[in-house]
Amino acid sequence: MTILSKNSHIKFTIDQATLQGPVTRPSGRIICPECGNDLLFFEVAEEVTLTTSYVQNPDGSFTPQSDDSRILGEVKLFCAECRHDLSRFHNRFVEMLF
Ligand SMILES: [Zn+2]
DSSP, rough: OOOOOOOOHHHHHHHHHHTSEEETTTTTTTEEETTOOSOEEEEEOOSSSEEEEEEEOOOOOEEEEEEEHHHEEEEEEEEETTTTBBBBHHHHHHTOOO
């Protein structure tokens, strides 16, 4: 939790950070500068080739065995609440993906 001080210098510093786009708190959490969302995000991969291997069963049906995806385009990160583009924080997002 961030406690805002009445000290005008500290307030000015926070406003400057907000104007520069997505911000992270000292805890490292990404926060959407548009709506304040720090919980729900989605990632979009462009130009994806998805290859799926199947085996055909005796009755003619197919069962998937494995799939492989190759991303040729850009991968973007968005706020799931207001859809603001947070791609500049995508590297941070990938680092924190467990
Ligand atoms: Zn947002």
